Amino acid sequence: MAVLAVIGHCFSPYLLFNGGKGIATGAGVMIFFLPLEVILALIAWFVVGKVLKISSLASLGALVVFIASSFIIHPQIEVINTHAPVLIICFIIVYKHWENILRLITGKEKKVI
Structure with missing residues:
Protein backbone atom coordinates (compact mmCIF):
# COMPACT_ATOMS: atom_id res chain seq x y z
CA MET A 1 0.00 0.00 0.00
CA ALA A 2 2.94 2.33 0.67
CA VAL A 3 4.14 1.99 -2.93
CA LEU A 4 0.64 2.66 -4.25
CA ALA A 5 0.31 5.79 -2.11
CA VAL A 6 3.53 7.18 -3.60
CA ILE A 7 2.51 6.22 -7.14
CA GLY A 8 -0.90 7.84 -6.62
CA HIS A 9 0.73 11.02 -5.37
CA CYS A 10 3.35 11.23 -8.13
CA PHE A 11 1.11 10.18 -11.03
CA SER A 12 -2.36 11.38 -10.07
CA ASN A 18 1.42 14.62 -12.94
CA GLY A 19 1.96 15.33 -9.29
CA GLY A 20 4.61 15.75 -6.65
CA LYS A 21 8.05 14.23 -6.48
CA GLY A 22 7.24 11.72 -3.76
CA ILE A 23 9.57 12.86 -0.98
CA ALA A 24 6.95 13.87 1.57
CA THR A 25 4.58 11.02 0.71
CA GLY A 26 7.44 8.51 0.73
CA ALA A 27 8.63 9.76 4.11
CA GLY A 28 5.07 9.67 5.43
CA VAL A 29 4.47 6.06 4.50
CA MET A 30 7.96 4.90 5.45
CA ILE A 31 7.86 6.47 8.92
CA PHE A 32 5.38 3.74 9.83
CA PHE A 33 7.74 0.93 8.80
CA LEU A 34 11.20 2.42 9.39
CA PRO A 35 10.92 5.41 11.75
CA LEU A 36 14.59 5.61 12.75
CA GLU A 37 15.72 5.58 9.13
CA VAL A 38 13.28 8.37 8.26
CA ILE A 39 14.56 10.46 11.17
CA LEU A 40 18.15 9.98 9.96
CA ALA A 41 17.08 10.95 6.43
CA LEU A 42 15.34 14.09 7.74
CA ILE A 43 18.51 15.08 9.58
CA ALA A 44 20.52 14.57 6.36
CA TRP A 45 17.93 16.58 4.41
CA PHE A 46 18.17 19.45 6.88
CA VAL A 47 22.00 19.47 6.97
CA VAL A 48 22.44 19.27 3.19
CA GLY A 49 19.74 21.90 2.69
CA LYS A 50 21.33 24.29 5.16
CA VAL A 51 24.89 23.82 3.91
CA LEU A 52 24.41 23.61 0.12
CA LYS A 53 21.02 25.38 -0.15
CA ILE A 54 19.83 23.17 -3.01
CA SER A 55 16.46 21.59 -2.27
CA SER A 56 16.65 18.74 -4.78
CA LEU A 57 20.15 17.80 -3.64
CA ALA A 58 18.95 17.76 -0.03
CA SER A 59 16.07 15.45 -1.01
CA LEU A 60 18.33 13.10 -2.94
CA GLY A 61 20.91 13.11 -0.14
CA ALA A 62 18.21 12.19 2.34
CA LEU A 63 17.14 9.40 0.00
CA VAL A 64 20.66 7.96 -0.06
CA VAL A 65 20.88 8.12 3.75
CA PHE A 66 17.47 6.45 4.01
CA ILE A 67 18.42 3.57 1.70
CA ALA A 68 21.80 3.00 3.34
CA SER A 69 20.44 3.16 6.87
CA SER A 70 17.55 0.84 6.03
CA PHE A 71 19.99 -1.86 4.93
CA ILE A 72 22.30 -1.27 7.92
CA ILE A 73 19.68 -1.01 10.67
CA HIS A 74 17.16 -3.49 9.26
CA PRO A 75 18.88 -6.01 6.94
CA GLN A 76 15.55 -7.87 6.91
CA ILE A 77 12.40 -5.82 7.42
CA GLU A 78 10.45 -8.05 9.81
CA VAL A 79 6.93 -7.59 8.49
CA ILE A 80 7.67 -8.09 4.80
CA ASN A 81 11.15 -9.71 4.74
CA THR A 82 12.27 -7.63 1.74
CA HIS A 83 13.47 -4.16 0.83
CA ALA A 84 11.55 -4.19 -2.46
CA PRO A 85 8.93 -1.56 -1.47
CA VAL A 86 11.69 0.74 -0.19
CA LEU A 87 13.64 0.38 -3.42
CA ILE A 88 10.54 0.86 -5.60
CA ILE A 89 9.62 4.06 -3.76
CA CYS A 90 13.20 5.29 -4.04
CA PHE A 91 13.26 4.52 -7.76
CA TRP A 98 15.50 13.24 -13.09
CA GLU A 99 15.32 16.80 -14.47
CA ASN A 100 16.79 18.10 -11.20
CA ILE A 101 19.59 15.53 -11.42
CA LEU A 102 20.45 16.67 -14.95
CA ARG A 103 20.50 20.31 -13.80
CA LEU A 104 22.73 19.33 -10.86
CA ILE A 105 25.17 17.62 -13.22
CA THR A 106 25.30 20.63 -15.53
CA GLY A 107 25.48 23.09 -12.62
CA LYS A 108 22.21 24.83 -13.51
CA GLU A 109 20.15 23.82 -10.47
CA LYS A 110 19.08 26.91 -8.56
CA LYS A 111 19.79 27.45 -4.88
CA VAL A 112 17.14 28.21 -2.30
CA ILE A 113 17.51 31.54 -0.59
Missing part, protein backbone atom coordinates in the same frame (compact mmCIF):
# COMPACT_ATOMS: atom_id res chain seq x y z
CA PRO A 13 -5.04 10.79 -12.73
CA TYR A 14 -6.79 13.92 -11.42
CA LEU A 15 -3.71 15.95 -12.37
CA LEU A 16 -3.29 14.29 -15.79
CA PHE A 17 -0.76 11.86 -14.33
CA ILE A 92 10.05 6.53 -8.25
CA ILE A 93 11.55 9.46 -6.35
CA VAL A 94 14.75 9.38 -8.43
CA TYR A 95 12.65 9.16 -11.61
CA LYS A 96 10.59 12.20 -10.58
CA HIS A 97 13.83 14.10 -9.78
